[in-house]
Amino acid sequence: MSVTLDGLPASEGIAFGKVHLLNWAIPDVPHRTLPSGEVDAEIERFHRTRAEVKAHLERIQSEAADRLGDMEARIFDPQILMLDDAEVVDGTVQYIAENRLPASRAFHWRMLELQHLWRRTSNPMVLDRLNDLEDLQVRLLHRLLDLPDPQAWEDESTEPIIIVGRNLTPSLTVQMDPARVVGIATDQGTRTSHWAILARSLGIPAVVGLVHASRSVEEGQDAIVDGRVGRLIIDPEARDRDVFEDRRVRIQGWEEELAQIARLDPITLDGHPVALRANLDLPGESVRAREHGAEGVGLFRTEFLVVGRSSMPQEEEQYEAYRHVAETFPNRAVFIRTFDLGGDKFPMFLNMPAEENPFLGWRAIRVCLDRLELFRPQLRAILRATAHGDIRILLPLVNDVEEILRVRELLGEEEARLKDEGIPFASSYKLGILVETPAAALDAAELARHCDFFSIGTNDLVQYTLAVDRTNSRLAELYNPFHPAVVRQLHQVARVSHAAGIEVSVCGEMAANPLGTFLLVGLDIGALSVAWPALPEVKKVIRSFRVEDARAAARRALAASTSADVTRCLAEGLGNAVDLSAFSGRWSLSLP
Amino acid sequence: MNETPVQERRVRIANRMGMHARPAAAFVKLAGRFKSEIVLARDGLEVNGKSIMGVLMLAAEQGAELTIRGEGPDSEEALEALGDLVEDGFGEAGEEP
Numbered sequence: 001m002s003v004t005l006d007g008l009p010a011s012e013g014i015a016f017g018k019v020h021l022l023n024w025a026i027p028d029v030p031h032r033t034l035p036s037g038e039v040d041a042e043i044e045r046f047h048r049t050r051a052e053v054k055a056h057l058e059r060i061q062s063e064a065a066d067r068l069g070d071m072e073a074r075i076f077d078p079q080i081l082m083l084d085d086a087e088v089v090d091g092t093v094q095y096i097a098e099n100r101l102p103a104s105r106a107f108h109w110r111m112l113e114l115q116h117l118w119r120r121t122s123n124p125m126v127l128d129r130l131n132d133l134e135d136l137q138v139r140l141l142h143r144l145l146d147l148p149d150p151q152a153w154e155d156e157s158t159e160p161i162i163i164v165g166r167n168l169t170p171s172l173t174v175q176m177d178p179a180r181v182v183g184i185a186t187d188q189g190t191r192t193s194h195w196a197i198l199a200r201s202l203g204i205p206a207v208v209g210l211v212h213a214s215r216s217v218e219e220g221q222d223a224i225v226d227g228r229v230g231r232l233i234i235d236p237e238a239r240d241r242d243v244f245e246d247r248r249v250r251i252q253g254w255e256e257e258l259a260q261i262a263r264l265d266p267i268t269l270d271g272h273p274v275a276l277r278a279n280l281d282l283p284g285e286s287v288r289a290r291e292h293g294a295e296g297v298g299l300f301r302t303e304f305l306v307v308g309r310s311s312m313p314q315e316e317e318q319y320e321a322y323r324h325v326a327e328t329f330p331n332r333a334v335f336i337r338t339f340d341l342g343g344d345k346f347p348m349f350l351n352m353p354a355e356e357n358p359f360l361g362w363r364a365i366r367v368c369l370d371r372l373e374l375f376r377p378q379l380r381a382i383l384r385a386t387a388h389g390d391i392r393i394l395l396p397l398v399n400d401v402e403e404i405l406r407v408r409e410l411l412g413e414e415e416a417r418l419k420d421e422g423i424p425f426a427s428s429y430k431l432g433i434l435v436e437t438p439a440a441a442l443d444a445a446e447l448a449r450h451c452d453f454f455s456i457g458t459n460d461l462v463q464y465t466l467a468v469d470r471t472n473s474r475l476a477e478l479y480n481p482f483h484p485a486v487v488r489q490l491h492q493v494a495r496v497s498h499a500a501g502i503e504v505s506v507c508g509e510m511a512a513n514p515l516g517t518f519l520l521v522g523l524d525i526g527a528l529s530v531a532w533p534a535l536p537e538v539k540k541v542i543r544s545f546r547v548e549d550a551r552a553a554a555r556r557a558l559a560a561s562t563s564a565d566v567t568r569c570l571a572e573g574l575g576n577a578v579d580l581s582a583f584s585g586r587w588s589l590s591l592p
Numbered sequence: 593m594n595e596t597p598v599q600e601r602r603v604r605i606a607n608r609m610g611m612h613a614r615p616a617a618a619f620v621k622l623a624g625r626f627k628s629e630i631v632l633a634r635d636g637l638e639v640n641g642k643s644i645m646g647v648l649m650l651a652a653e654q655g656a657e658l659t660i661r662g663e664g665p666d667s668e669e670a671l672e673a674l675g676d677l678v679e680d681g682f683g684e685a686g687e688e689p
Contacts, residue, residue, distance in 0.1 A: 077617035081644040088645060114645055129613060129648055194613070284608060317655060 002236045005210050007185070009230035010196040013205035014248050015162065015183035016241070019221045019234070020153040021214065022165025024172065026137050027145055029108045034100045042096050046103035047089075049143045054083045056139070057171065064174045068201050075170050075194050079132045083140075087114065104144035111137055131193065135169035162223045164232075166214050168195040178202050183225030185213050185232045207232055258536040262293035266539045268521065272547035275527035276539055277333070279507055283321040286328040289532035293539060296332035298455065298529020299394070299507040300325055302339055302378070311349055312374055318381035326389030333390050335455060335507075335529070336382050337434065339374065340364045340396040350374075359469065364397035369406055379407075380414050386426040394455055398433040399440055404450045407431065432502070436460035441489040448500035455529075456493055458508030458516075462486055481510040482566040487519070487557055494523045505529060514541045514578050515570040521547060522554030522573075544577040599667040601660050601674075607681030610653035615682035620644045622677055628664025630674065641674070 034042055057080050065073035082088055088110060095106035115130060142150055152172050153163060162183040163176070173184075173195040184199055189208035199206045205227030217223065217234050224233040224244050233240055266276040277298030278289035286297065305313040305321065326334050341350065342363025350371065355361040368375040385391055395407060408431065418425055435441055436457035448454065458481055463469065465485050468478045480486075490506075497504035505527035510516035512530040517538055520528060530538050553573025560566045571580070605611055611619070623630045623641045630641030634656060639646030641660065652658055658678070662670045 074614045074617070077621075078613045078644050078648065081617055081620055085643050085645050086640065087643045118649060132613070282608075313655075 002240050003216060003234040005185075005213055005216065005232045005234070007207045007210035007213070007230045007232065008190070009227050010189065010193075010208040011184070011199040011204060011206035012227045013183075013203065014224070014226045014228060014244065015160070015205045016222070016224050016236075016244055017160035017162040017182045019164050019217045019219060019223050020161045021217065021219050022152055022163055022168070022172075024135075024138055024150060024152050024165065024169070026108075026134065027141050027147060029104050029141060029145065031105055032102060034096075034102060036100060039097055039100055042103050043093055046092060046096065046107065046144070049103070049140060050083050050089070052143065053136070053139050054080060057083070060171050060174060064198075068174070068198070072174075072198060072201055075198065078129065079136055079171070082133070082136055102144070104141055107140060107144065108137070131167060131169060131195075135171055162225055164213055164217050164223070168193075168199075170194040170198055173198045173202070173204075176202060176204060178204050183223070183227070185210055185223070185225050187211055187214050258540065261536045261540050261543075262291065264293075264539065264543065266293075266295070266542050268542055268545060268547045268550070270546040270548065272521075273526075274521055274542050275333075275505070276535060276542070277335075277505070277507075277527060277529040278532040278535060279529050280325065280532065283324045285532060286325045289535070290328055292532050292535040294329075294532060294535055296329050296390075297325060297334040298505055298527065300334060300336045302337060303341065306339060306341065306349075306374075313377070315377040315381045315384075318378060319384045322382055322385035322391070323388045326385050326391060329389060331390065333392055335392045335394045335505075336385070337394040337396055338365070338378055338382075339368055341367045359463065365395050365403055365407075366397070369403065372410070376410065376414060379411055380418065383411070383414055383418060383425045383429070384423060386429040387424045391426075392430045392432060392453060394432060394434055396434045396457070397436060397460070398447070399437055399443075401446055401450055404431070404433065404447070408450075434460075434507075435493050437464045438489065441493050444493045444496040445500070448496055448502055451502060453503040453505070454493060454497050456490060456504065456506045456508070456525075458486070458490075458506060458510040461489065461508075462510070465489065480563045481508075481513070481516060482519075482557075482570070483563045484560055484566060487560075487566055490520070490525070491523055491554075491558055494525050498524065503527060512538055514580055515567060515574065517541045518545060518550050518574050519554055519557060519566075519570055521545075522550030522552075522557075524551070541578050545574060549573055549575075597663075597665075597667050599662045599671045601671045603658055603660060603675050603678040605652050605654050605656045605658065606679055608654050610656070611647065611650065611678075611682075613648070616644060616647045618682050619674065619677060620647055622674060623670070626662070626664070626666050626670035626673075628662040628667040628670050630670060631661040631663075633659040633661065 057076060061073050061076040061080065064076065091110040092107045095101050095109055096103055111133060115133060118130060138150060160182040161180060162185060163181055164185045167186050167188040168184065181204060184204055184206035186208050187210055189196060196206060196208060205225050207225055207227055207230045210232055213232055221235050224236050224240065236244065267273045275295055277296040278294035279299040280286060280289060280297055281301050282304050305318055322336055342358060342361060382391060382393055395404065398404060415425065415427065430452035432451040432453035432455060433440065433447060434457040435444065435454050440447060441461065462479060462481045466478060466483055468475045494504050504525055506520050506525050507529035511520060511528040512534040517528065521542065528538065550573065553570050556569040557566045560569055607615065620642055632639050632641040632647060632650060634650050634652060637650065639649055641647065660671055660674050
């Protein structure tokens with residue numbers, strides 16, 4: 001029986017091979033006390049071992065420079081510096097001298113202390129470096145304990161292998177020969193882990209965040225790593241292998257085609273246009289988004305200005321960021337979402353208290369309206385950006401008309417101040433809300449009277465409708481955007497918007513799922529916004545069906561009684577227009 | 593008796609990715625070339641500017657304000673070189689993530 005595990009894609013490509021479990025752990029460090037006469041010799045031994053490991057890492061670094069380039073090789077600089085670092089070396093020597101500890105024990109203690117200090121920050125940048133520290137510990141402790149240098153994986157056969165482990169390190173990854181190591185699958189790690197960057201440079205497909213992968217496989221089992229959808233298939237059956245071979249060939253063709261498609265219009269087979277926009281996390285992504293064919297920005301998340309910061313962002317910095325994006329998309333709509341804080345995003349300077357239920361707590365518009373010293377400069381910065389483009393202000397998590405009225409009032413005050421100060425802005429900007437709670441969806445008719453547009457945020461709408469925490473991996477199966485309750489709300493919001501004569505769009509991962517795209521266009525939602533790398537795929541989907549077929553399928557989906565029925569209606573309606581198995585959606589498509 | 597000159601310089605992190613591993617390593621390497629003691633401070637947290645462990649702990653992202661303090665015979669040159677390194681974005685201002 002084959003087993004399929006879903007994680008996150010970290011390096012693209014698809015591979016088949018034999019599982020090799022990664023054997024790379026910190027050894028047990030026994031406690032003992034040295035006779036006082038041996039202390040000096042032990043300190044000597046620590047320095048000698050340190051020098052050996054350093055020489056070894058420098059060799060790996062220079063190999064990396066030859067194979068991958070100087071920039072990639074510099075990933076090893078921090079690790080090498082750590083071996084000479086006063087914090088590491090002096091602390092260890094002190095423990096040897098004062099407590100008569102063996103070097104292994106003293107070093108291990110010192111590293112635990114430093115790791116503890118680091119863990120107090122929640123900055124992902126720092127947490128990623130813990131991985132480097134661990135790698136050092138594995139290397140140094142093996143030598144200090146007179147253990148043989150660890151072999152990360154047995155290297156006897158010549159068959160292609162897939163490395164499976166808890167996590168990887170840059171120094172292990174860089175030594176991989178892509179002709180032998182054809183794939184990587186790990187329990188932890190992120191797309192931005194240093195080793196994942198190296199895997200992409202080496203062209204080795206990788207999947208991260210699989211949680212239990214290393215405990216679910218056995219040495220020597222067959223496995224398929226699909227770095228495009230983020231999937232590991234253990235012990236694949238003959239049918240899985242046929243699909244794999246077929247998929248490998250098709251993915252090549254698909255990728256070549258996507259490069260062409262960015263230049264084409266997003267219209268259905270029968271000529272119905274769809275506005276296709278990009279979701280951005282950083283202003284610097286705007287140029288890439290435009291190159292990928294975005295006709296504007298449907299969701300510009302502004303949390304990058306606050307998360308991980310120790311002080312409030314200044315108006316000037318915000319204005320520059322918003323202006324940059326507006327100027328990248330002249331005459332195109334740019335939806336700037338005001339700070340969506342709380343939930344899973346906590347800035348340091350707000351001192352947000354821990355909440356029992358953060359997703360039902362003090363977040364998004366609620367925080368902004370409570371903390372005007374944060375909100376006013378953002379509104380001012382956005383108003384100033386209206387002088388440079390077609391800016392739409394998007395308010396997150398609005399449930400009540402009062403919230404919109406309060407923002408209009410604040411905007412009025414800031415407009416008056418700008419006018420007094422002679423600072424230019426365009427008063428023709430638009431203001432609207434993210435419909436992302438059942439309350440907003442059910443009350444859409446009232447809210448529409450005070451909005452210039454609606455944008456449906458499906459990620460949160462699904463979570464709040466189904467009472468399923470989207471960050472809880474145990475509930476991943478239940479987080480289903482094709483639940484009839486979600487589909488009906490989408491329909492309701494679309495209908496109300498059309499009656500009120502305001503634009504309705506969808507931003508959220510659902511819009512990047514081929515069945516989702518088909519359904520949303522079928523519900524006459526005229527604008528979709530997706531993560532910019534997904535734009536060509538979504539455009540290809542739009543160009544491959546007729547709007548009449550989408551409308552008919554959406555009508556059938558609205559009458560369906562289960563999520564599976566909804567998915568089936570859509571898959572049948574889409575028919576053979578799109579090859580769903582080649583698609584890189586974030587979650588499995590759960591096709592009938 | 594010679595008074596040890598103490599110098600201070602305030603800088604702002606310019607590169608988009610912040611003072612992550614590679615820039616931190618570049619900073620520590622450069623700081624190590626000077627005789628002076630180098631302290632790096634941010635919001636009350638002070639670390640040894642010649643220690644990679646310390647500098648990484650600051651987790652300084654783009655826009656963060658830092659104070660570099662040098663104490664020793666070559667502190668003036670040290671601050672000029674280190675401050676410029678930070679403000680020039682460690683030579684990677686336009687780097688993609």
